[in-house]
Amino acid sequence: MNALRRHRALSRIWASDPGLRGWFTTVNHTDLGRMFLAVAVFFFVVGGILAMLIRAQLASPRSAFLGPDHYNQVLTMHGTIMMFLFAIPLFEGLAVYLLPKMLGTRDLAFPRLTAYGFWCYVFGGAMMVFSLLAGVAPDSGWFMYPPLSSTIGAPGINPDFWLIGITFVEISAISAAVEITVTVLRYRAPGMSLSKMPIFAWYALVTAVMILTGFPPLILGSILLELERAFGMPFFQVAAGGDALLWQHLFWLFGHPEVYIIFLPAAGAISTILPVMARTTLMGYGWIVAAAVSLGVLSFGLWVHHMFTTGIPHMGLAFFSAASTLVAVPTAVQIFAWIGTLSKGRPSLHLPMLWLLAFFATFVIGGLTGVMVAIVPFDWQAHDTYFIVAHLHYVLIGGFVFPMLAALYYWMPHFTGRKTYFKLGNTAFWLVFFGFHGTFLLLHWAGLLGMRRRIDTYEAGQGWEAINLIASISGFVMAIGFALVLIDVVINAVVAIRGSRDPWKAGTLEWAMPTPSAPYNFASLPHVTSRDPLYDDPELPVRLARGEGYLGDPGRARRETISVEIASGAPRYITVFPGNTALPMLMSAITGLFFLGMLLKTYWLVPISASGVIACALYWVWSLGGTTREGPLPVGRGPDLLTAAETADPPGWWGSIFLLLANGTFFGSLLFGYVFLWTIAPNWPPPNFAEPGLGIGLTALAGAALTALGTRWRPGAALLFAAPGLVALAVTGVMTLMLVPDPTAHAYDATLWVLIGYGLLHQPWHS
Amino acid sequence: MIATLWWVLLIGATLIFLFVAGLIVWAWRRPPGEVSERRFVVWLGLAFPITVLVALLGYGLVVGERLLPRAGPEVVEVRAEARQWEWRFGYADAPGRETENLLHIPAARPVDVAITSIDVIHSFWVPRLAGKLDAVPGHVNVLRIEADRPGRYEGLSAEFNGVGYRDHRFTVIAHDAEGWQTFLQGETP
Missing domain, CATH: 1.20.210.10 (Cytochrome c oxidase-like, subunit I domain)
Structure with missing residues (x-):
């Protein structure tokens, strides 16, 4: 062969359905x-359009472009x-x-x-x-x-x-x-x-x-x-x-x-x-893996730094402040390993590299302002001002959007199989880069001058007008830059000429295939x-x-x-x-009905669609293997x-x-x-606790014992012991629910309902 | 004190940024060839940030500790209660006295503001006097403020609280000793 x-032969086996149908049945x-x-x-x-509405509104003081009602929707949805x-x-x-x-x-x-x-x-x-x-x-x-x-x-x-x-x-x-x-x-x-x-x-x-x-x-x-x-x-x-x-x-x-x-x-x-x-290999592969893992772990230990102003005790603040600054360490390990990689190689200024340099310039600033707001007394001043707005956009645009644009231009030849031919991308880069810093650099200062986040407009005479006008104009420049990126991608995807298989001379396997x-x-x-x-x-x-x-x-x-x-x-x-199937789409549509029923408070739809999802899921598992x-x-x-x-x-x-x-x-x-x-x-404490009598306690104990016995002893015993055990546990749940007649009375009652609901929901799957 | 903290942070951050930028330029121009992984990862990646951060944390902790409310005979106690979109203030030294959107305090004396809310979450902030502290329903948070000299100070709500957020403000009036006595006796000075 x-x-x-x-x-x-392989294409016949693996191809998605042809035509429109393929969009819905592809897996x-x-x-x-x-x-x-x-x-x-x-x-x-x-x-992005919502962001432009925000900048249009804030371009001048006392703007009547959006009322507070609409502004709040735009802001939240952005x-x-x-x-x-x-x-x-x-x-x-x-x-x-x-x-x-x-x-x-x-x-x-x-x-x-x-x-x-x-x-x-x-x-x-x-x-x-x-x-x-x-x-x-x-x-x-x-x-x-x-x-x-x-x-x-x-x-x-x-x-x-x-x-x-x-x-x-x-x-x-x-x-x-x-x-x-x-x-x-x-x-x-x-x-x-x-x-x-x-x-x-x-x-x-x-x-x-x-x-x-x-x-x-x-x-x-x-x-x-x-x-x-x-x-x-x-x-x-x-x-x-x-x-x-x-x-x-x-x-x-x-x-x-x-x-x-x-x-x-x-x-x-x-x-x-x-x-x-x-044109080299990554410096410190092991260190970088360790840094990524420790970032992942550390990031779960510092959620409280978003709550420094909610009245948390001071020693708590000190702990979370320390944890927050600590995440800078694995980030620094990565940054310096990347710089080390640059220094041992022979860097060339292709478009992806340009975006990576923009990442360095932007993200380092965002990281440094991040360390600033991790210092509690400073955060008490900067919290909920435009300083934070500026900081988070430096981190998210600098740390996510710029690298993703590098990724876009890096893997575009793979997506399309074509050479990047038109050079619109360079113009777009400079528009986005200068537009971004023009928008957000000065907003740090507006924040320090006391401009709060989320206000729908402001009075003249507080020293914010020039900053906001510059930010709005730069914001639109950035938007034009992003639009150019999109146009660039579409044009290159449609009309550029076929390219070679591995245009960047990379070593990883995604380039070991035709594109x-x-x-x-x-x-x-x-x-x-x-x-x-x-x-x-x-x-x-x-x-x-x-x-x-x-x-x-x-x-x-x-x-x-x-x-x-x-x-x-x-x-x-x-x-x-x-193989190809429309089942996933069907099942997610029914899942959607479940959520729609909740949203519109048409609660009869909820159990029906839930059964639909279960039926789909059962068919799903049965149809393979x-x-x-x-x-x-x-x-x-x-x-x-x-x-x-x-x-x-x-x-x-x-x-x-x-x-x-x-x-x-x-x-x-x-x-x-x-x-x-x-x-x-x-x-x-709540006015009354649920007081389970001896009956409930014994039923729960018996249920748990029978279930454990049935599932662990030997296969034949499963039905004999586990089934009555599960029934006993379910009965316990229902009996406890009856002890708490009104879940709206106190958060304690509501919590019990949710806990028991969680338990009952997991009953049938336990065996 | 917070202003000094800010300048330390700004100058430090600028120096670090210039250092990293310079390093990238150096890395770019350097001819290719092996470099010490240890130097980049261990010294620059680990030792350098840890040193800077430990120093910074200690400094921040000391500043924060000094800003904390401490008991003392001089301390004046007031109460701030937020709602959509209004502030009401009460005074321990003048029971029954309540002012709306106007907080009276004596100048040059530490003031503890007990902050709470009766509907959604708000935040009490007088930028020139202290940092901000949230008004959370059911909780009372205490913020220490002190005005050096008599005068009017702008106060703001600093936690998004719905359509009236922009104009949810108040004014702090700091009196001299005489004016404060007049206020406590029930007259509007």
């Missing part, structure tokens, strides 16, 4: 990665869209597109889950856009502090769009995170041990695990706040035993890791691109022996196309790839992927391998483990909330 015939990571990126860019444009609908999905899109190619495999671990996550993102995002167009968008600030975002401050539907829409979108973040984690750990080219992984994969792994542990507190907070708004369960109302500060803790438990969830993928792109631009890539990525899978396989063997792409690697024989006519041992990268088993034993199969090289269905730890098992990690964090956050209310909320 020659290379062309192999290509045709291919290349397609879905591109779709993710395109939708994320769409939301960047929407968020932050919300940029954080949740642009930054996170852009990372997901990039990882979905790149990871399998860099890791030398053919698709992500769970192709249908990729599609499900994508459609949840699209439907949830559409909800948010609708609220904006209908003029009922959330208006309580992107941080949604109750009581302002609760029924007291916002009786309308506006905050419900945020709480429900964003929770819906977060399903896509959680699915992508599970997907990325399992892919990086198990789906690599044979021979690629953890220490030979491309550095981007390390960053993606750390980011994904952070999403799994960082998002659950926010999802919990959103559910609690929605329960308060919809059913009057007073988690955040101080008079009934709640506490508004609980939201701030849950929100920033998510919100600070979120900053690093955004920065780390960008750092991953820098660590990948910079060495190639400097734009075929749906199966690699005609045969490489055996990897170093971090830069293409430097060791420039002929590798040709040899892979000839079928000299693993799984080069498409004879079994199904989508196959190889899963490896986590640490060593030794081949373990063959994974068979599912072998029904016959195949035994070890040849894979072209090395020993024969079993298929995943015949092994003890198939990918689904690993996916469940990481989903359970997220679930466990969710439960942990719930317990944290309970303890927080108990110890901090002013109106505790």
Whole structure:
């Protein structure tokens, strides 16, 4: 079989459906990665237009362009869209597109889950856009502090769009995170041990695990706040035993890791691109991995630095101030390792490198102002002023958008298979760079002059007019620059001439394939022996196309790839992927109905759509997996391998483990909330505690014992013991609920309801 | 004291920025060849930031400690209660006295403001007198302020609180000793 015939055979197996239908049934990571990126860019444009409305309003004092009502919606949605609908999905899109190619495999671990996550993102995002167009968008600030975002401050539907829409979108973040984690750990080219992984994969792994542990507190907070708004369960109302500060803790438990969830993928792109631009290899690979991991861990320990002005005790402040400055250390390790890489190489000034230099100039300033606000007495002055606005844009645009633009220009030849021909990109670069600093550099000063964040307009004569006018004009220059980038990309994608396969002379595997890539990525899978396989063997792409690697024989006519041992990268088993299906889109549409029912308070829709989702999920699991034993199969090289269905730890098992990690964090956050209310909320203890009698206690004990016995003893006993055990546990839950008749009476009662609800929801799955 | 802190931060940050920028220029112009990984990662990446940060933290802690409210015979106690979009102030030395959007304090004496809210979260901020502290429903936070000389000082709400946020302000009037006595006796000086 020659290379062309192999290509045709593999394409028949792996291709998405032709035409319009293909958009809805594709489960291919290349397609879905591109779709993710395109939708994320769409939301960047929407968020950017909102930013321009803000700058238009603030250009002059006493402006009547937007009233406070509309201004607050625009402001809230700008932050919300940029954080949740642009930054996170852009990372997901990039990882979905790149990871399998860099890791030398053919698709992500769970192709249908990729599609499900994508459609949840699209439907949830559409909800948010609708609220904006209908003029009922959330208006309580992107941080949604109750009581302002609760029924007291916002009786309308506006905050419900945020709480429900964003929770819906977060399903896509959680699915992508599970997907990325399992892919990086198990789906690599044979021979690629953890220490030979491309550095981007390390960053993606750390980011994904952070999403799994960082998002659950926010999802919990959103559910609690929605329960308060919809059913009057007073988690955040101080008079009934709640506490508004609980939201701030849950929100920033998510919100600070979120900053690093955004920065780390960008750092991953820098660590990948910079060495190639400097024609050398990365300095301090091990140090950089350690730095990324420690950033991930540390970022969970400093959420309180967003709350320095809420009246936290001084020693608490000192601890979190120290933790906040400490994150500068792993960041510095990376920065200096990158500079070291530059110094040992021969850097050349291509467009991606230009964006990386803009990153250095901008991000270092943002990092230094970040250290400033970590010093508590200074923060007491700067907090909630334009100093913070300027700081966070230096960090997020400098630390995320600029590196992502470098990534865009670096991987564009891969996306399109064409040479960058038109040089519009350089003009765009200078417009964005000067526009950005013109907008935000002086705003630091406005903040120190006392200009508060989030005011909809201001009086003349406070010394802010010139600064704001310059900021607005520069803001529009930056917007024109971004528009030019978009035009540049479109023109180059459509009309530029075909380019060579590896234009930057990079060493990683994504360049070891023809571009734009075929749906199966690699005609045969490489055996990897170093971090830069293409430097060791420039002929590798040709040899892979000839079928000299693993799984080069498409004879079994199904989508196959190889899963490896986590640490060593030794081949373990063959994974068979599912084919094209509209099931993920259907299931996310039904999931959308569930959220819509909550939003519109049409509660009959909720159980119906929930059953629909369960039915889809059951069909989903049933429709895959072998029904016959195949035994070890040849894979072209090395020993024969079993298929995943015949092994003890198939990918689904690993996916469940990481989903359970997220679930466990969710439960942990719930317990944290309970303890927080108990110890901090002013109106505790509650007037009456639920007092479980001996009956409930015995039932619970018996249920737990029977269930444990049934699931651990021997398979035959499961039904005999576990089933009555589970029933007993369910009865305990219901009996306890009956002890707490009114969840709206006190936060204690409301918390008990949620705890028992969580337990009952997990009952049927326990066995 | 905070002004000094700011200048220290600004000058330090500028020096570090120039150092990093200079290093990049040096790295760019240097002919290619192996360099010491240890020098970049361990000395510049670890030792340098740790030294700077430890010094800075200690300094910030000392400044913060000095700004804390401490008990003393001179201390005047007032109460600030925020709501959408108004501030009400009460006085320990003049029970029953309540002023709206106008806080009277004596000059040259430490004043402890007990801050709370009755609806959403607000923040009490008089930029020229002290940093800001949040008004959280159900909690009372105490902020120490002190005006060096008599006069009027602008006060602001510094936590977003809805459509009236922009104009949610108040004024602090610092009296001399005589004016403060007059105020406490119930007359508007």
